[in-house]
Amino acid sequence: MLQSPKTNNNVPFSQEEKGNQLFPVFVKLNQLRTLLIGGGNIGLEKLTAIVNNSFQADVTIVAENINPVIVDLIVGYPNVKIKQKRYDASDLNDVDIVFVATGDNVLNEQIRTEAHDKGLLINVADKPELCDFYLGSIVQKGDLKIAISTNGKSPTIAKRLKEILNDGIPAELDETLQNMSALRQTLKGDFASKVKTLNKVTENLINNKKSFAERNIKWLIWLSIILFIYTAGLTLWNTEPEFKTFLIDIDPLFYWFLGAGFVFAMVDGAIGMSYGVTTASFSLAMGLPPASASMAIHISEVLSNGIAGWMHYKMGNVNWKLFRLLIIPAIIGAVLGAYILSSLEHYSAYVKPVVGVYTLVLGGIILKKAFNIKKKKAAGDKIKKIGPLGFVGGFIDAAFGGGWGSIVLSSLIAGGRHPLFSLGTVKISRFFIATLSSLTFFTMLGGRYWEAVLGLIIGSALASPIAARVSNKISAKTIMVAVGIIVMIVSLRSVIMFILKLI
Known part of the structure; x- marks a missing residue:
């Protein structure tokens, strides 16, 4: 009678191969003799992983061609030596562990066979079937070190988990x-x-003790929404009797802003910025004065950012320490900016081109960042002055109708902060900033241009839950290029129209 094939340990193959069978260990490379075969980009990657985790490792590199970056790197590691030569079996003498990064499949097979003949463990880059061990993604905080393995199934997942743990711990x-x-x-x-x-x-x-904000964020958001609706409704009831007739006879402007709010909120959800900039440019082009445009933008952002902030909170994308440092200065700056802009409403003809120039510059900045989106500072160079950044971002955002994401989010990411957690934190902070600046605009201006306001509110609210879920599935570079070009064209048109009027 036929039986299932057995391993040496009498375990059926089907059972042995189920799940991740790797045995995790931490190797003292500083006490072993390491051979690295290959001096190209892959070799550089392997060497960097080795010395970053064990800077005293005794490493010998064997390769005919050596990447100049490797030569520069080993200056700080005296235990790393280079033999610029073709590999032969004698290189395996007096070695304890082997890393292969040649890219030559035939040579890789040869090295593996010869290494096993000498009883050596070997890792072959991008060839899991030839490896005796894998290099996991590493998270390190001082003496604490966490290694992540996906059993070779998805290095991308391992790197993603590394980013989350590195920022979360x-x-x-x-x-x-x-x-x-x-x-x-x-x-x-x-x-x-x-x-x-x-x-x-x-x-x-x-x-897992949570701060007051973490425990009660849902109720804080709902309380802010109720406070805003009550204040807005009371203000309209007392100052704007025309608002009642508006619901019956809707101006076509509403539909333009409905579509614009949806599109701009989707873009903002994908790249974490540009809603204020794009909406401000669009509003000015549609004839709204700067203060009224900024009011419409911030009112619409109350609901959309409340929804987006809640979604990011539920997905665990909020850095609460960063939130606490950011929120108070940002609110102060936003309220101050809203007050100043509202005070200049009577001079909107002169303020409008200034806002146009500002959005033109921001469009250029967005376009520039699109081509530098992957450049980051080292993790140790994280931006420290969070409070002043929040104040400046909040003030400029309220005073000029947009820029919170472009200024704050881009600065946090460029300063070494994790993109996903920065996006979630900026979104939930934006909700409170939009609420307080909107209340300031209401107090100063009353209700105006409700076609634009309601259109943006409904359009952006519809897009927000969708945008939060697809924020990491869209090509950010493509969107940023498109947004930068469109904003610059619309802003340039606004400035040119003002100049022509003067002429």
């Missing part, structure tokens, strides 16, 4: 780790009592 955790080590040395008693004491000290790490 506070750097201060290493300080806690050092304190725990010191505490451990002072503990007395048997093993069970030591474990009990350490568990009590680290209990707060697993309790």
